[in-house]
Amino acid sequence: MSEAGVNTGVDMLHGYSIKQTSEITGITEDTIRYYEKIGLLPRAQRKENSHRIYSDHDIETMKLITCLKKTGMSLDDMRPYLDLSLDSNLSEYPELHEMILNHKQKILDQIASLQQIVDLIDSKIDQNFLGPQECELTGDRKKMPVRRTIR
Amino acid sequence: MSEAGVNTGVDMLHGYSIKQTSEITGITEDTIRYYEKIGLLPRAQRKENSHRIYSDHDIETMKLITCLKKTGMSLDDMRPYLDLSLDSNLSEYPELHEMILNHKQKILDQIASLQQIVDLIDSKIDQNFLGPQECELTGDRKKMPVRRTIR
DNA sequence: GATTGACTTGGAGCTGACTCCAGGTTATAC
DNA sequence: GTATAACCTGGAGTCAGCTCCAAGTCAATC
DSSP states (O other): OOOOOOOSSOOGGGOBOHHHHHHHHOOOHHHHHHHHHTTSSOOOEEOTTOOEEBOHHHHHHHHHHHHHHHTTOOTTTTHHHHHHHHSOOGGGOHHHHHHHHHHHHHHHHHHHHHHHHHHHHHHHHHSSSOOSOOOOTTSOSOOOOOOSBOO | OOOOOOOSSOOGGGOBOHHHHHHHHOOOHHHHHHHHHTTSSOOOEEOTTOOEEBOHHHHHHHHHHHHHHHTTOOTTTTHHHHHHHHSOOGGGOHHHHHHHHHHHHHHHHHHHHHHHHHHHHHHHHHSSSOOSOOOOTTSOSOOOOOOSBOO
């Protein structure tokens, strides 16, 4: 039951080794194991020799983690998103649905924050000192929706 | 030389105590001292009894820190922004100028990331599974400028 | 059968960003 | 004069998120 030295990159049963997976996703092997350890990723399939094997679907999940991380989300907070990409039917879980909508609003707020900083930079570059203008996101009041198109 | 019990909130010389500053900015006293300790904030003015006093300008700086933190920026990365709000003439420091522009691009990329996640959420909500669509931000290639208006 | 390389596990160590605490000072209130 | 409150300093502890390491397994190669 050995496929003696297949070099096509993809192993038997369309599985990737942890090394390959690391190369594909840009996540280090250690970090992949760490994500499994803390339960962010489900326990990976193993070969008889207990080596982990990953599917394309696993890889997509990891890419999603990277993507969510870029938005500043904590590993804990992204768990529902990962569940979301596994079992497909969102409407069956109204709680999750609400949670996701909630998070969407947070992200929109975050975009507004970022946009204000971009504006601050622009005004700093255009003029010389930013006088009355100021980042308004320090309070916890409702934010204005950003209507500006991103340049 | 004592203003015996002025309760107007603002002390002599238009200075705020660390407690007042904490209340105004929402940053804890400990954290304000920590920011000073690591040099993110300049050493605060002191009264004769060595208590810190803060100006409106200091408060603005702290609000800016809060704002930048919301965008996921590290304390280290935000140093140039704080310098920027202190000495006004950006054009005198071409290196800083470039750094800021660089950072602006990063923020724009980050906005694009966030927007894609919002899209992902929307498509997840609208349809049931996201098929071909996927977060494209895992690679390090140049990103498309986001042209969409934020909802 | 010894070496090499890709893995395994469990656990220790590290960095950033706080957060907490002990011990000390100073001013005002009782 | 003693208690209380608001500060001070220096340093230790905490948590998230890795990152590194030692000791072991297993398969293929020399």
